[in-house]
Every structure is written in C-alpha cells, then in structure tokens.
Amino acid sequence: MNRIDEKLEPILSEVLSRNAGEREFHQAAREVLESLGRVVAKHPAYAEDALIERICEPERQIIFRVPWIDDQNQVQINRGFRVQFNSALGPYKGGIRFHPSVNLGIIKFLGFEQVFKNALTGLPIGGGKGGSDFNPRGRSDREIMRFCQSFMTELHRHIGEHTDVPAGDIGVGGREIGYMFGQYKRLTNRFEAGVLTGKGLSYGGSRARTEATGYGATYFVQRMLETCGESFDGKRVVVSGAGNVAIYTMEKVIAFGGKIVACSDSGGYVVDEAGIDLDLIKEIKQVRRERIAEYARQKGAGKHYIEGGSIWDVACDVAMPSATQNELSGKDARTLVKNGVQAVGEGANMPSTPDAVEVFRRANVLFAPGKAANAGGVATSALEMQQNASRDSWTFEQTEARLAEIMRNIHDLCADTASEYGAPRDYVLGANIAGFVRVAEAMRALGVV
Numbered sequence: 264m265n266r267i268d269e270k271l272e273p274i275l276s277e278v279l280s281r282n283a284g285e286r287e288f289h290q291a292a293r294e295v296l297e298s299l300g301r302v303v304a305k306h307p308a309y310a311e312d313a314l315i316e317r318i319c320e321p322e323r324q325i326i327f328r329v330p331w332i333d334d335q336n337q338v339q340i341n342r343g344f345r346v347q348f349n350s351a352l353g354p355y356k357g358g359i360r361f362h363p364s365v366n367l368g369i370i371k372f373l374g375f376e377q378v379f380k381n382a383l384t385g386l387p388i389g390g391g392k393g394g395s396d397f398n399p400r401g402r403s404d405r406e407i408m409r410f411c412q413s414f415m416t417e418l419h420r421h422i423g424e425h426t427d428v429p430a431g432d433i434g435v436g437g438r439e440i441g442y443m444f445g446q447y448k449r450l451t452n453r454f455e456a457g458v459l460t461g462k463g464l465s466y467g468g469s470r471a472r473t474e475a476t477g478y479g480a481t482y483f484v485q486r487m488l489e490t491c492g493e494s495f496d497g498k499r500v501v502v503s504g505a506g507n508v509a510i511y512t513m514e515k516v517i518a519f520g521g522k523i524v525a526c527s528d529s530g531g532y533v534v535d536e537a538g539i540d541l542d543l544i545k546e547i548k549q550v551r552r553e554r555i556a557e558y559a560r561q562k563g564a565g566k567h568y569i570e571g572g573s574i575w576d577v578a579c580d581v582a583m584p585s586a587t588q589n590e591l592s593g594k595d596a597r598t599l600v601k602n603g604v605q606a607v608g609e610g611a612n613m614p615s616t617p618d619a620v621e622v623f624r625r626a627n628v629l630f631a632p633g634k635a636a637n638a639g640g641v642a643t644s645a646l647e648m649q650q651n652a653s654r655d656s657w658t659f660e661q662t663e664a665r666l667a668e669i670m671r672n673i674h675d676l677c678a679d680t681a682s683e684y685g686a687p688r689d690y691v692l693g694a695n696i697a698g699f700v701r702v703a704e705a706m707r708a709l710g711v712v
C-alpha cells in the first residue's frame with residue numbers, strides 16, 4: 264500500500280471524522296491524498312492556506328425531497344442530491360445518477376473524482392455530481408417523466424449554463440435528460456441549451472456524446488498499449504456492464520480488432536467465445552430494456568449465462584470494468600493476473616477496490632484509473648457546451664477527432680506526470696497529481712474562497 268505523507272495524515276483524519284460513514288468518499292479521498300505526498304514534498308506551497316483541506320470540502324451540498332405520483336396513484340418520496348464540489352476551473356459539471364444505492368457519500372465520492380477528471384480534460388469545467396435513490400427499474404415511461412419533472416422542479420434553482428451543468432450517469436440517459444430539460448425550460452421560460460448535456464440531437468445535443476465515454480476509454484487503453492508496442496488487435500477483452508459505457512467500449516474495441524468474450528449486467532454475465540454479438544446486446548439492453556440472460560437464451564448452444572458469480576473469472580488480455588464502483592475486488596484482480604491480464608482500463612468510476620489496484624500495481628499490469636480513462640464522456644459534454652454557446656453543431660467525425668485528441672493528451676499528461684514524480688507507468692499517481700495541480704493553481708490564484 265502507498266503510505267500517506269505525514270503532513271497529509273491529519274487532513275485525511277479530518278476528512279474521515281467529518282464525513283462519518285461515507286465509505287466510498289473516504290476511499291476516493293484516501294487514494295488522492297496518498298498520491299499528493301510527492302507533490303507537497305516538491306512544492307510545499309500547495310500545502311499552504313489549507314488548500315488541500317479546501318479541495319476535500321465540497322463548496323455546496325444540496326439535499327431535497329422529490330415527491331411524485333406513481334401509476335397506481337400513490338404518492339412516492341425519494342431523496343435528491345446535488346454536490347457542487349469545486350468551481351475553480353469552471354461551472355460545476357458532472358452527471359446525475361438514479362439508483363437505489365445513491366446516498367450522500369456516493370454522490371460525494373463521485374463529485375470528488377469528477378473534480379480531478381474534469382481538470383485532466385484541460386477544458387474549463389469544475390466538478391459536481393447529483394442523483395437520487397430512485398429506482399428506475401420496472402417503472403413506466405410516464406412514471407420516469409413525472410419523477411424527472413419533480414426532481415428538476417427543485418434542482419432548477421441551483422443550476423445554469425454558468426453555474427452548474429448536469430448530465431447523465433447510471434440510470435440517466437437521453438430519455439431522462441429530455442424530460443429534465445423540458446421541465447427546466449418550462450420553469451424558467453428559457454431555452455438555455457447549455458444547462459444540461461447529453462441532450463438529444465433534435466434539441467441541442469452533440470454528436471458522439473452517447474458513444475464518448477466508451478470510445479474514450481478504449482482510445483486511452485489503446486494509447487497505453489501502444490506505448491508498450493502493443494494494440495487491441497487479436498486481444499481477448501472482457502467488459503463488465505451493458506449500459507452506455509460498456510456498449511460503446513465494446514463497439515470501439517471491436518473496431519480496433521479486439522474480441523469481446525464476456526459482458527454482464529447486475530444479474531449475471533454472458534460468455535461467447537465466438538465474440539459477443541453487439542447488435543443483439545444493443546437490442547436487448549437499449550431497445551427492449553431486458554436482462555442480459557436473454558442473450559444466452561436467444562443465441563442458444565455454446566453461449567453461457569452465469570447468474571451471479573464474477574465476470575472476472577473469464578480469462579482475458581484486457582479487462583475494462585464499466586459497470587459500477589467497487590465491482591472488481593482484490594480476489595478478482597488476483598484471478599485476472601493469474602490468467603495473464605496485461606491491461607485494465609476503468610470505464611466506470613472507481614470500479615476497482617484499493618486491494619485490486621494494489622494487486623495490479625505489484626504485478627506490473629498496465630492500469631488506467633477511471634478518472635483518466637473515462638474522462639471522454641465529460642470532455643464531450645464540454646464540447647456540447649461549446650457547440651451550444653456558439654449555436655453550432657459539429658459532425659460526428661469532427662467531434663470524435665476532438666475526443667481522440669483529448670484522450671491522447673490525458674494519457675500523455677498522466678504518463679509524463681508519473682515519470683516526472685519518479686513512478687513511471689503509475690497512471691493512478693499521474694492522474695491524481697496532474698488533476699490536482701491544475702485545480703490547485705486556479706484555487707491559489709482565486710484566493711481563499
């Protein structure tokens with residue numbers, strides 16, 4: 264394990280006691296503080312004026328009631344959150360998650376990660392995150408609409424093109440963004456396109472935004488492999504998840520010549536040694552909104568569905584965890600290493616536990632942390648904001664070319680920073696330090712605010 268620098272120890276203790284019980288937030292903060300020892304040793308000025316303490320404290324946290332009426336005419340209550348973490352580099356920017364596991368600690372961990380991720384993109388966006396413990400599974404389209412409208416009825420007073428720009432995350436895609444944008448427009452009487460990203464193409468969305476997180480993660484891993492004279496070509500790849508990130512990761516890996524042998528949803532995973540049929544996955548998950556077990560049922564002989572269990576038991580050269588936080592344990596990492604994994608690219612936010620990251624580090628597995636590897640989604644959101652501000656709309660090719668360039672820059676920045684701080688190929692260290700330095704520079708310039 265990395266040790267925390269003694270100057271930073273009290274800061275971590277304060278974060279732990281002040282945010283009691285917020286396990287995921289503790290985990291995210293500890294990882295960043297572990298990396299910062301080398302920075303404060305080299306540049307003590309970054310530890311002045313409680314700068315690191317300020318970075319660990321959200322600028323604002325909003326918690327609100329979301330009442331709505333279900334199809335049985337019953338009143339339901341959920342809890343809504345928006346954590347506006349850091350606006351030193353630009354308006355707060357980050358997604359909204361609808362999932363029953365959502366609580367303040369989860370939103371704070373996501374918001375904290377977002378601050379560094381957004382800084383790595385080099386684009387003018389601060390960090391924030393929001394969500395609700397609402398469970399969209401099994402809800403009708405009308406129920407989803409009523410929920411989104413109620414959620415926005417409170418959220419609208421806290422957001423804006425120059426203030427805070429939400430987007431999607433788990434459980435929030437194009438449909439939900441559309442309902443939220445509609446309600447924002449109605450409440451404010453303004454067509455303020457730049458207030459939300461991930462919009463549909465018919466009302467101000469950007470081409471390639473839907474694909475961006477998965478494509479971006481694949482570009483990042485491709486570049487990482489390239490620095491070792493390798494590529495995706497002919498590699499066995501396992502991608503966990505079957506949501507937006509996983510689907511477009513699979514699409515780009517296939518385009519780069521890799522073979523997807525397994526993917527999953529929260530019920531279990533499917534293995535297809537002939538290579539996953541992505542069109543069928545898209546049909547099942549995006550159109551029919553069904554469980555992935557359907558894949559094996561429909562394809563028949565030789566396609567295995569394993570209920571529960573761990574997808575990381577499937578041998579692969581490259582693993583791309585793209586489902587959710589802490590989905591890949593130390594034990595899973597040991598299995599992957601034993602089976603010869605060469606590279607791991609995180610499409611989800613913090614999918615590997617600290618134990619897993621340590622296993623990969625010791626085994627010299629190339630490891631791309633989510634805050635760098637999955638930054639393509641939010642980067643393309645910033646490109647959507649640019650298009651909205653200039654009342655323009657770019658082609659798919661133009662947008663994807665910008666995305667590819669941004670991912671290459673993020674990769675190289677992380678790699679160069681890791682080398683500069685004496686730990687070549689440590690992308691965790693490189694991402695944390697490079698993201699921190701950008702935010703810290705702006706915060707110092709802006710004074711104690």
Ligand code: GLU
Pocket residue numbers: 356357358359428429430431432433460612637638640641642644
């Ligand atoms: N939810 C995504 C993330 O974790 C995207 C956020 C955005 O586009 O603002 O980065």
